Every structure is written in structure tokens, then in C-alpha cells.
Amino acid sequence: MKSVAVLGASGQLGQTLNYLVKDADGSFQFFSSDEVDITDKSSIENTFQKNQFDFCINCAAYTNVEAAESDIQNAFLVNATGVKNVAEVCKDLKIKLIHISTDYVFDGTKNEPYLANDTTNPISQYGRSKLKGEKHIKEILADYYIIRTSWLYSVYGKNFMKTIINWILEDKVVNITTEETGTPTSCLELGRFILYLATSKNIPCGIYNFSARGSTTWFGFAREIAMRYDSRKINNINSVESFKTKAKRPKYSVLDISNTEAIYNKSLKTWQAALSETINLFKSQESIT
Numbered sequence: 001m002k003s004v005a006v007l008g009a010s011g012q013l014g015q016t017l018n019y020l021v022k023d024a025d026g027s028f029q030f031f032s033s034d035e036v037d038i039t040d041k042s043s044i045e046n047t048f049q050k051n052q053f054d055f056c057i058n059c060a061a062y063t064n065v066e067a068a069e070s071d072i073q074n075a076f077l078v079n080a081t082g083v084k085n086v087a088e089v090c091k092d093l094k095i096k097l098i099h100i101s102t103d104y105v106f107d108g109t110k111n112e113p114y115l116a117n118d119t120t121n122p123i124s125q126y127g128r129s130k131l132k133g134e135k136h137i138k139e140i141l142a143d144y145y146i147i148r149t150s151w152l153y154s155v156y157g158k159n160f161m162k163t164i165i166n167w168i169l170e171d172k173v174v175n176i177t178t179e180e181t182g183t184p185t186s187c188l189e190l191g192r193f194i195l196y197l198a199t200s201k202n203i204p205c206g207i208y209n210f211s212a213r214g215s216t217t218w219f220g221f222a223r224e225i226a227m228r229y230d231s232r233k234i235n236n237i238n239s240v241e242s243f244k245t246k247a248k249r250p251k252y253s254v255l256d257i258s259n260t261e262a263i264y265n266k267s268l269k270t271w272q273a274a275l276s277e278t279i280n281l282f283k284s285q286e287s288i289t
């Protein structure tokens with residue numbers, strides 16, 4: 001049985017993994033930023049030396065894309081230096097690292113799905129900091145999985161799906177942009193893939209893309225959320241061509257998932273089917289509370 005450490009445990013992906021591990025074959029320990037701060041190498045060392053982990057799943061990251069444009073130092077401290085610290089400790093203690101990266105390492109000019117080995121060219125500080133983290137891992141480790149994913153949502157934390165549902169509950173009429181095309185990704189689906197990597201044998205290390213199948217715009221995603229949460233509110237969601245933000249975002253960041261499906265031995269869900277699962281889970285939790 002594999003022993004696995006999860007860093008960044010209070011984030012939406014960390015909490016989703018905690019929900020999923022009930023059914024997984026392995027022993028999992030979860031560490032929030034209070035317990036392990038990845039910007040402090042000794043904090044990682046102290047925790048990892050007390051245990052014999054086979055895998056480290058790093059969900060810890062500076063994820064505020066807008067704030068990163070002005071808070072550049074802290075974004076790089078967590079997403080680059082922090083990741084370097086994690087990789088160095090993993091190397092010293094012979095732990096395999098599963099690290100989460102982003103579609104924002106690409107500039108969005110390709111117009112067809114990005115392959116894992118396509119040229120990176122981030123256009124935001126967040127994207128640059130995440131790419132620097134990837135580079136550290138590749139320099140330091142031989143045994144790593146870097147999973148690039150996009151547009152994450154879940155029942156936990158702050159995310160686009162929950163924002164739209166809150167607006168629907170307040171009966172707000174909102175304008176959502178059609179400017180970017182990408183793929184919404186359910187943390188449940190990503191979490192299952194991460195657990196598959198951590199509990200399988202002989203999966204080649206390297207970079208994997210992970211998203212659902214298909215693509216849409218933020219407007220298309222918002223409409224689908226409204227339709228599946230409360231279809232009476234579908235007309236509360238209007239489209240707008242562009243929306244002013246500090247950070248530039250790739251206009252097109254769909255990921256090619258064919259290599260991932262090949263090592264996973266299955267076809268991934270469409271983004272609409274994956275969204276249904278999360279909305280149903282959200283509704284079932286609402287009915288309990």
C-alpha cells in the first residue's frame with residue numbers, strides 16, 4: 001500500500017482528494033498551509049522526515065490570477081520557489097512528486113488543442129510563476145508527474161461554478177465573457193486521475209494534460225451551470241464579448257487529452273457530464289444543510 005502526502009489540503013483540489021480517498025487503496029495524510037508551508041523548506045523536511053511517503057501530491061499554489069499581476073513576488077515565492085523546495089525534499093527522500101500545473105503556461109494563439117510538448121509562452125504573471133515551478137521540477141527530479149489542467153471547479157472553496165450558483169440564488173442578471181475558449185474541469189475527475197497515478201504501477205513520468213472532453217467559453221459554462229442548477233434562471237446569464245481584467249488570459253487553451261486517456265485506459269467524461277455530477281453533489285449537500 002502506497003503512503004501519500006497531500007500538500008495544499010485546504011484548497012478545492014485538496015479537499016476533493018480528501019473526499020475521494022475513502023475509496024482509494026493507500027494511506028493518505030493531508031497537510032494545509034498551516035501545517036506545511038512550501039515556501040519554508042524546513043517545514044516540508046520536518047514533516048516528510050517523520051513519515052515514509054512514496055508520493056507527494058502538491059495542490060499548494062498561489063492561484064489568484066488577478067492578484068498575481070501586482071503581487072508578483074509572492075506568486076513566484078509559492079509557485080516557483082515553493083515548488084523548488086518540494087522537489088528538492090522529494091529528491092532527497094526519494095519521493096515521487098505529482099504536481100498540478102495549468103493551461104495558462106500557453107499563450108492561447110494555437111487554435112487547436114495544446115499537446116503536452118507544445119511550446120509554452122505564458123502571458124500572465126500567474127502563468128509565468130507556474131511555468132517556473134514546472135522548470136524547477138524538471139531540473140531537480142527524474143520521477144515526477146506534472147498535470148496541466150484548466151478551469152477547475154468543485155463543491156469546495158471559491159470557484160466559477162459556485163460564483164454562478166450564488167448569483168442565481170440572488171437572482172442576479174450577469175454578463176459573462178465569450179472571449180476565451182477552454183475546458184471546465186471537475187476536481188472530482190482530476191482527483192480520480194491523480195489517485196490513479198498514485199496507486200498504479202509503471203505509468204511513465206512526465207507531463208500530462210488533464211481536462212474533460214470538449215470545450216466552451218466562460219459564457220457557455222455559465223449557461224450550462226444555470227441550466228443544470230435551476231433552468232428557470234437560464235436567461236439571467238447574458239453574453240458579453242470581453243471583460244476587462246488585469247491579467248491577460250489565453251484566448252484558446254483547450255488541452256489535448258489523448259495521451260492521458262491512453263495511459264488511463266478510458267475516455268474522459270464530457271465537460272457537461274462532469275458538471276452534472278458536481279452539481280448533483282452540490283445539491284445533495286444543500287439538502288443536508
Ligand SMILES: NC(=O)c1ccc[n+]([C@@H]2O[C@H](COP(=O)([O-])OP(=O)(O)OC[C@H]3O[C@@H](n4cnc5c(N)ncnc54)[C@H](OP(=O)(O)O)[C@@H]3O)[C@@H](O)[C@H]2O)c1
Pocket residue numbers: 007008009010011012013014032033034036037038039058059060061062063078082100101102103130149150151152153157158
Ligand atoms: N483553480 C483553477 O481554475 C486552476 C486551473 C488550472 C490549474 N490549477 C492548479 O491546480 C492546483 C489546485 O488549485 P485549486 O483550485 O485547488 O487552488 P486553491 O483552492 O486556491 O488551493 C490552493 C491551496 O494552496 C495553499 N497554499 C498557498 N500558499 C501555500 C504555501 N506557501 N504553502 C502551502 N500551501 C499553500 C492555499 O492555502 P490557504 O488555504 O491557506 O490559502 C490553498 O489551500 C494549483 O496548482 C493550481 O495552480 C487551478
